[in-house]
Amino acid sequence: MKKQLVVVKIGSSSLTTEAGTISDEKIVDHIEAIAFLKNLGHDVILVSSGAVAAGFGALGYPVRPKTTAGKQAAAAVGQGLLMQNYILKFMEFNIVPAQILLTREDFFSKERFHNLYSTLTELLHRGVIPIINENDSVSIEELTFGDNDLLSALVSGFLHANALIILTDVNGLYDGNPKESMEAKKYHFIPEITEDLLAVAGNSGSSVGTGGMKSKLLAAQKALSLGVSVFVGTGLGKEKLADILAGKGDGTYIGGPFHSQMQMRKQWIAIHSQVKGIVEIDEGAEKAIVQKGKSLLSVGVTSVIGEFNALDVVEVRNPKGQIIGRGQSYFSSSDLQKVKGLPSEQSKPFSINQKAEVIHRDNWVTLTKEWILDE
Numbered sequence: 001m002k003k004q005l006v007v008v009k010i011g012s013s014s015l016t017t018e019a020g021t022i023s024d025e026k027i028v029d030h031i032e033a034i035a036f037l038k039n040l041g042h043d044v045i046l047v048s049s050g051a052v053a054a055g056f057g058a059l060g061y062p063v064r065p066k067t068t069a070g071k072q073a074a075a076a077v078g079q080g081l082l083m084q085n086y087i088l089k090f091m092e093f094n095i096v097p098a099q100i101l102l103t104r105e106d107f108f109s110k111e112r113f114h115n116l117y118s119t120l121t122e123l124l125h126r127g128v129i130p131i132i133n134e135n136d137s138v139s140i141e142e143l144t145f146g147d148n149d150l151l152s153a154l155v156s157g158f159l160h161a162n163a164l165i166i167l168t169d170v171n172g173l174y175d176g177n178p179k180e181s182m183e184a185k186k187y188h189f190i191p192e193i194t195e196d197l198l199a200v201a202g203n204s205g206s207s208v209g210t211g212g213m214k215s216k217l218l219a220a221q222k223a224l225s226l227g228v229s230v231f232v233g234t235g236l237g238k239e240k241l242a243d244i245l246a247g248k249g250d251g252t253y254i255g256g257p258f259h260s261q262m263q264m265r266k267q268w269i270a271i272h273s274q275v276k277g278i279v280e281i282d283e284g285a286e287k288a289i290v291q292k293g294k295s296l297l298s299v300g301v302t303s304v305i306g307e308f309n310a311l312d313v314v315e316v317r318n319p320k321g322q323i324i325g326r327g328q329s330y331f332s333s334s335d336l337q338k339v340k341g342l343p344s345e346q347s348k349p350f351s352i353n354q355k356a357e358v359i360h361r362d363n364w365v366t367l368t369k370e371w372i373l374d375e
């Protein structure tokens with residue numbers, strides 16, 4: 001894989017303990033994974049939360065303080081402790097980290113914005129890992145970023161990062177808070193952030209996190225609008241970030257593949273094209289195209305919804321009504337109505353190229369984690 005610029009955001013709960021201290025085990029795991037990614041030749045920018053959560057224990061607070069003064073005091077202590085850990089542990093990998101504390105005003109002024117860009121690019125050029133957090137101990141409450149999810153989205157957008165990886169204490173977005181419902185189901189891939197998805201994303205489930213899944217989705221929406229694809233999830237071990245970058249992460253991929261090796265045609269089908277109709281297929285056809293990488297044949301089509309021309313992009317649904325992917329149809333909707341369920345020999349004459357496939361495998365993308373893995 002060619003060199004990528006990756007922004008990694010780590011939430012408070014993934015760095016600290018409930019008692020308001022740094023978790024050595026957690027922070028070391030992240031540092032090893034970042035060092036591994038860097039050794040593969042990638043550039044990494046870290047957006048690290050955890051200043052308040054790492055500092056309140058040392059100040060004698062039993063739980064995360066609620067007052068502004070309490071949070072700002074805890075952040076003043078915790079930010080130093082975080083950097084102490086980062087500096088010492090990155091040193092073991094001969095990596096120099098740099099601290100950058102930002103306020104929202106830094107993004108308002110064109111000059112400061114430009115300076116920030118120049119500083120970050122210079123640090124990356126020198127092989128340094130910039131570690132960014134909000135300047136919590138001086139930020140004015142009404143003028144904060146809200147949370148670091150949004151900050152990481154803004155940073156990844158303005159540096160044209162190849163990927164934004166948001167590490168948290170849950171392995172992705174579920175259709176309900178998994179800490180509250182055992183029934184909740186995980187989304188492996190979301191092409192875009194919709195109102196329905198925002199409605200299922202709730203608040204923080206931990207005593208130290210702030211925005212919850214909702215703020216991650218809003219941040220992802222911002223990152224996508226700035227052209228950056230996002231992963232939200234978790235992982236363990238030094239290869240976790242490399243795996244996430246390769247599409248093998250334990251979480252939810254949002255927007256599209258991280259690496260640009262995906263053919264342009266498939267990228268267009270998956271992300272940019274307008275869906276003109278719906279094709280429903282049976283179980284055998286689902287297996288053939290998703291698991292075996294085969295083309296979709298007319299015999300597996302059970303119904304055709306909407307009006308479309310040949311070569312338009314259609315959404316394909318399985319018998320459960322789930323969207324399993326998209327592809328370009330070689331049949332118009334009216335021709336497909338005539339040949340649905342028929343063997344290829346009988347449907348061929350209706351196809352624009354006299355071929356049997358309704359959707360050729362080269363014009364198909366499966367909208368699941370496997371789709372990202374396949375490419």
Ligand SMILES: Nc1ncnc2c1ncn2[C@@H]1O[C@H](COP(=O)(O)OP(=O)(O)O)[C@@H](O)[C@H]1O
Nearest residue numbers: 011012168174176202204205209210211212213
């Ligand atoms: N639909 C959902 N899917 C997954 N997690 C959810 C959902 N709704 C709410 N959450 C909660 O969001 C939490 C992650 O957000 P947060 O606590 O702010 O983490 P961080 O400190 O990493 O930023 C999870 O622990 C989970 O309890």
Ligand SMILES: N[C@@H](CCC(=O)OP(=O)(O)O)C(=O)O
Nearest residue numbers: 012049050051052147148210
């Ligand atoms: N800037 C704050 C963290 C704000 C924040 O977004 O926290 P989190 O939801 O854990 O990512 C801090 O360092 O304590």
